[in-house]
Amino acid sequence: MARAVAQPSWPGGAEVCVSLTFDVDAECGWLGKGDQYAARLTTLSEARFGVVRGVPRILDLLGALSIPATFYVPGDTAERHPGAVETIAAVGHEIGHHGHMHLRSDRIGADEQRAEIERGLAALESTLAVRPSGYRSPSWEMTRETFALLGEYEFEYDSSCMGDDRPYIEEVEGRSMLEFPVHWSLDDWPYFAYSGEGGGNVNNARDFEQVWLDEFESARRDGRHLTYTMHPEVIGRGYRIAALRRLLEEISGRAEVWFATHRQVADRLNGAGAG
Numbered sequence: 001m002a003r004a005v006a007q008p009s010w011p012g013g014a015e016v017c018v019s020l021t022f023d024v025d026a027e028c029g030w031l032g033k034g035d036q037y038a039a040r041l042t043t044l045s046e047a048r049f050g051v052v053r054g055v056p057r058i059l060d061l062l063g064a065l066s067i068p069a070t071f072y073v074p075g076d077t078a079e080r081h082p083g084a085v086e087t088i089a090a091v092g093h094e095i096g097h098h099g100h101m102h103l104r105s106d107r108i109g110a111d112e113q114r115a116e117i118e119r120g121l122a123a124l125e126s127t128l129a130v131r132p133s134g135y136r137s138p139s140w141e142m143t144r145e146t147f148a149l150l151g152e153y154e155f156e157y158d159s160s161c162m163g164d165d166r167p168y169i170e171e172v173e174g175r176s177m178l179e180f181p182v183h184w185s186l187d188d189w190p191y192f193a194y195s196g197e198g199g200g201n202v203n204n205a206r207d208f209e210q211v212w213l214d215e216f217e218s219a220r221r222d223g224r225h226l227t228y229t230m231h232p233e234v235i236g237r238g239y240r241i242a243a244l245r246r247l248l249e250e251i252s253g254r255a256e257v258w259f260a261t262h263r264q265v266a267d268r269l270n271g272a273g274a275g
Contacts (some may be wrong), residue, residue: 003169005178007224008167014258017225018216019180019265020069021159022058022137024085025102026051028076032101032138043195044176047233051084051172052078054236054251059091061245067259068092072136072159075100075123082127094261097121097155104139105146117149134262140182147172159227163212167226167269169264171228180227180262180271185211187229192240194217205243210249216251225265 009016016058027047030037051213062069071088078085100119135150137160157178159171170179184190191208194200219226
């Protein structure tokens with residue numbers, strides 16, 4: 001079930017609100033699929049590219065445009081690449097919880113789901129001294145058990161579901177959570193992600209820009225909030241970062257935009273009576 005929240009006015013008279021979010025999966029995006037991936041050095045090196053080249057390019061772009069973002073970080077990434085994750089937090093971006101080994105909740109039991117939450121929290125707290133307010137489930141799959149755990153561990157909002165194109169309250173078995181909805185069309189993975197094993201897409205970046213720009217115009221007409229989802233190993237290729245820059249500059253030129261982290265938007269919604 002879903003329940004609407006009151007839509008606030010945006011700061012500075014902005015017409016629309018946009019959150020840029022990045023899932024820093026790194027190697028655990030593959031290692032969490034099974035032990036067989038530990039031997040696949042080429043696959044793991046591409047995942048590592050996201051931290052080595054993708055994250056610095058993303059941070060440079062966000063810094064140049066003075067845009068804050070939310071980075072959803074698995075615990076394994078924080079432990080494996082503490083310097084990169086510390087840099088993200090040090091320049092003021094929000095850190096969210098994204099599991100520990102990027103294990104899909106629908107493919108593991110209740111005890112393993114709890115362990116994913118707990119280990120992820122412990123890694124982020126020990127590495128960054130951060131207790132995240134927001135959660136995003138690996139591969140955007142949640143179960144009832146996961147949803148209950150979010151309440152038990154006092155997360156304030158989630159960004160995994162698709163029940164609206166505006167922030168809303170997701171309700172499951174009497175529990176509720178502020179939801180920042182996502183969608184596959186607003187994720188860089190379906191446009192660009194490719195593997196030698198499963199194929200995929202390597203699309204023209206202009207096509208990706210147009211789809212995201214069209215959705216921005218829809219959000220602008222509604223005066224609503226919009227979340228884009230990206231992965232450093234995907235969007236962090238040089239020509240794709242250039243495409244992201246073009247997109248951000250274009251939407252900034254079309255409207256008064258409030259670029260905000262999920263934490264900032266949650267605070268604004270709570271002030272308007274959300275929850």
